[in-house]
Amino acid sequence: MKPSLHxxxxxxxxxxxxxxxxxxxxxxxxxxxxxxxxxxxxxxLSTLLKLAQALDVELMSIPRExxxxxxxxxxxxxxxxxxxxxxxxxxxxxxxxxxEQANG
Amino acid sequence: MKPSLHxxxxxxxxxxxxxxxxxxxxxxxxxxxxxxxxxxxxxxLSTLLKLAQALDVELMSIPRExxxxxxxxxxxxxxxxxxxxxxxxxxxxxxxxxxEQANG
DNA sequence: TCTTTATTTACCTTTTAATACATTTAATGA
DNA sequence: TCATTAAATGTATTAAAAGGTAAATAAAGA
Numbered sequence: 001m002k003p004s005l006h007x008x009x010x011x012x013x014x015x016x017x018x019x020x021x022x023x024x025x026x027x028x029x030x031x032x033x034x035x036x037x038x039x040x041x042x043x044x045l046s047t048l049l050k051l052a053q054a055l056d057v058e059l060m061s062i063p064r065e066x067x068x069x070x071x072x073x074x075x076x077x078x079x080x081x082x083x084x085x086x087x088x089x090x091x092x093x094x095x096x097x098x099x100e101q102a103n104g
Numbered sequence: 105m106k107p108s109l110h111x112x113x114x115x116x117x118x119x120x121x122x123x124x125x126x127x128x129x130x131x132x133x134x135x136x137x138x139x140x141x142x143x144x145x146x147x148x149l150s151t152l153l154k155l156a157q158a159l160d161v162e163l164m165s166i167p168r169e170x171x172x173x174x175x176x177x178x179x180x181x182x183x184x185x186x187x188x189x190x191x192x193x194x195x196x197x198x199x200x201x202x203x204e205q206a207n208g
Numbered sequence: 209t210c211t212t213t214a215t216t217t218a219c220c221t222t223t224t225a226a227t228a229c230a231t232t233t234a235a236t237g238a
Numbered sequence: 239t240c241a242t243t244a245a246a247t248g249t250a251t252t253a254a255a256a257g258g259t260a261a262a263t264a265a266a267g268a
Contacts (some may be wrong), residue, residue, distance in 0.1 A: 002203070004238075005149075005163060005165060007165075008164075008165045009165055012165065012167070012213085017156070019213080019214060020214070020215065020216095021213090021215090027153060029256085030256070030257065030258080031214095032217090032256085032257090032258095033216085033256075033257095034215095035215060035216060035217090036216095036223085036255090037149075038213095038215095039216085041255095042148050042149055042150045042254080042255075043148070043149055043196065043256090044146050044147070044148050044149070044224085044225075044255065044256080045109075045146055045147055045148070045149060045152055046146045047255085047256080048149055052165065053197060054171075056167065056168045057165045057166060057167050057168060058165075058166050058167075058168055058171050059109060059166075060109075060112075060163070060164050060166050060171070060174060061112045061113055061116065061156065061161045061162075061163060061164075061167075062161060062162050062163075062164050062174075062178070063160065063161050063162075063178070064115070064160045064161060064162055064182070065175065066178060066181075067162050069177060070164060070166075070174055070177065073173060073174065073177065074167070074170060075166070077170075079247085087140070089265070099175075104127060107242060117213070123243075123244055123245085124244070124245060124246095125221080125243090125244075125245085133226085133227095134226070134227060134228080135244095135245080135246095136226085136227085136246085136247085137225085137226070137227095138229095138245090139246055139247090140225085140246095142245095143246085145225090146225075148225065148227090148255075151225080151226080195236080206254085
């Protein structure tokens with residue numbers, strides 16, 4: 001079935017190769033809130049917005065009639081992110097190396 | 105500048121011809137929360153999700169690099185909604201009439 | 209297995225959102 | 239202006255999120 005917001009966010013964080021702790025540090029919220037939210041718990045909008053910013057995503061309101069169009073626009077990337085191996089160190093190192101290249 | 109989430113939501117509500125009270129009733133939250141949120145106040149994610157459902161919109165996480173593409177996909181409609189005359193009764197009646205046609 | 213790092217959970221305190229009214233303040237139109 | 243509906247605010251109470259710190263559990267790799 002369709003992944004919910006917290007699953008998407010978790011996938012995004014992992015795709016960026018960030019731990020909850022690092023994400024918390026960057027967004028100025030508690031690591032606990034990251035965990036809470038990613039497991040489907042409730043957080044305030046302000047907390048979620050900080051988290052989103054740290055993950056370089058924007059929270060958008062999409063009319064239901066347009067969601068499928070938007071979905072398909074993001075489909076490929078999203079599938080990749082969702083299938084992104086959980087918290088593997090290997091993955092993270094790879095990302096870091098990629099960043100090195102990009103920055104170097 | 106770019107309208108923020110609460111402004112988009114307010115525009116959406118108005119475009120649907122709903123009052124805060126009616127929106128509150130449909131979403132099961134308090135009219136006060138609708139007002140609070142629409143003026144930029146903080147609410148919990150669960151509250152926002154109920155509101156979104158009542159307004160028939162979905163909250164999506166969009167990678168920043170893709171936001172412009174999504175924006176342009178929704179652009180025309182959104183501009184219409186944002187310019188939608190505030191809480192005019194006339195507007196609401198028009199919407200209702202349209203619905204009549206659609207349902208009748 | 210041992211080690212390290214990530215994630216979840218615990219405890220306690222403080223802050224704040226949510227609820228349930230009611231009421232004021234504004235718009236809008238007759 | 240008057241009547242009506244919408245939106246913002248008041249107060250008091252309750253529920254829950256956030257903050258701070260730490261510890262337990264789990265996951266992954268050497």
